[in-house]
Amino acid sequence: MxxxxxxxxxxxxxxxxxxxxxxxxxxxxxxxxxxxxxxxFVASKGLSTFFVNHVNVIDLLSGLKWVPEGEPALFGALPFIFGSFSTSILAALIAAPLGFCAAVFMVEIAPKFGRRYLQPVIELLAGIPSVVYGFVGLSVIVPFFRNVFPGQGIGIAAGAIVLSVMILPTITTIATDALAALPRGLKEGSFALGATRWQTIYRIVLPTTLPALMTGIVLGIARAFGEALAVQMVIGNAPHIPRSLFESASTLTSAITLSMGNTAMGTIANNALWSLALILMLMTFVFVFIVRWLEGRSKL
Structure with missing residues (x-):
């Protein structure tokens, strides 16, 4: 029972x-x-440029001219690739030191004040729409560059600054979590040996959490690499390789968003834009593999 x-x-x-x-x-x-x-879907559309329209892969990746409606049509994506990489890497170089310093301040120096005031402000940046960043960059950064530096103010420098603010929450949050997860025994052992707080930070804390910090940088670059609207508003969208940071340029995402609506599905111009989307997707996979590799090297 x-x-x-x-x-x-x-x-x-x-x-x-x-x-x-x-x-x-x-x-x-x-x-x-x-x-x-x-x-x-993206691969089948993107590969049609090479197998159906017989465009050379090397010409697409290394060509300097993008004239889809010309006779003959030219599909050189190198200016877009250069623009995407230059703005993303420069944005990461600007945002990484700021994010690391903010994370060290919130975790190691003033955890109560930092967690209460600074962290909510940084997380608030992640919720702002990208069009707002682009409008602020167009209204503030571009006029400043126009008045201080030669040129019209639009270009890679303006796009990199806008992107650096956009990826700052990502880098800061990952760095904060990595520093907070560090075992207290490491820092206490360093203090017991007579090291100061700053010696402990740059000799123990930062080297130990370096893989996690690099993960934040890679994720920030991936975030910046795929951004379209904010960069499109301040970079100028000129399909050529600029000679300075204050000249107009273009990125893969801006080229796709500006031209996709003006092409007919199945045409060579449309397939070429899908090839640019395929490059973006492949770069996303590369960033994911790098993040996985860095996580495997973590010392925590």
């Missing part, structure tokens, strides 16, 4: 467990199908 009662009580739990497993498997299957569908 007791065994039958226990079996009756166990049946609802078994049903709930079975429903949970099925629901979880369906969600995982949906995610996998969605990812593979996106990859297949």
């Amino acid at each position: 007791a065994q039958s009662l226990e079996r009756q009580k166990a049946k609802p739990h078994l049903v709930e467990e079975w429903v949970g497993k099925v629901y979880t498997l369906l969600c995982i299957a949906f995610l996998i199908i969605t990812i593979f569908s996106i990859v297949y």
Whole structure:
């Protein structure tokens, strides 16, 4: 009798467990199908440029002129690739020191004040729409560069500054989590050996958390690499390689967003834009692999 009662009580739990497993498997299957569908769609469209329209891969990656409607049509994506990499890397070089210093301040120097006031302000930056960043850059940064430096103010420098503010929350948050997860025994051992707070920070804390800090930088670069609207408003969107930071340039995302609506599906110009999207997707995979590699080298 007791065994039958226990079996009756166990049946609802078994049903709930079975429903949970099925629901979880369906969600995982949906995610996998969605990812593979996106990859297949972008790859099939992007590769059509080479296999259907017979555009040379080397010409696309190394060409300097983008004239899709010309005779003959020219599809040189190097200016867009250069613009994307230059703005993203320069933005990371600007945002990384600021993010690291903010994280060290919040965790090691003034944790109560930093966590209470500074961290909410930095996290608030992540919720601001990109069009707002672009409008502020167009209204503040571009006129400042126009008055101080030669040129019209638009260019890689303006785009990099806008992107640096946009990726600052990502770098700061990851750095803060990495510093907070550091075992207290390491710092206490350093203090016990007579090291000062600053010696402990730059000789123990930062070297130990370096892989996690680099992960934040890579994720920030990935975030900046795929940004379209904010950069498009301040970079000038000129399809050439600039000779200075204050000349107009263009990125992969701005080239796609500006031209995709003006091309017909299936044409060589449209397929070339999908090839640019394929380059963006491949670079995203590269960033993911780098992040995984850095996580594997973590010392924590």
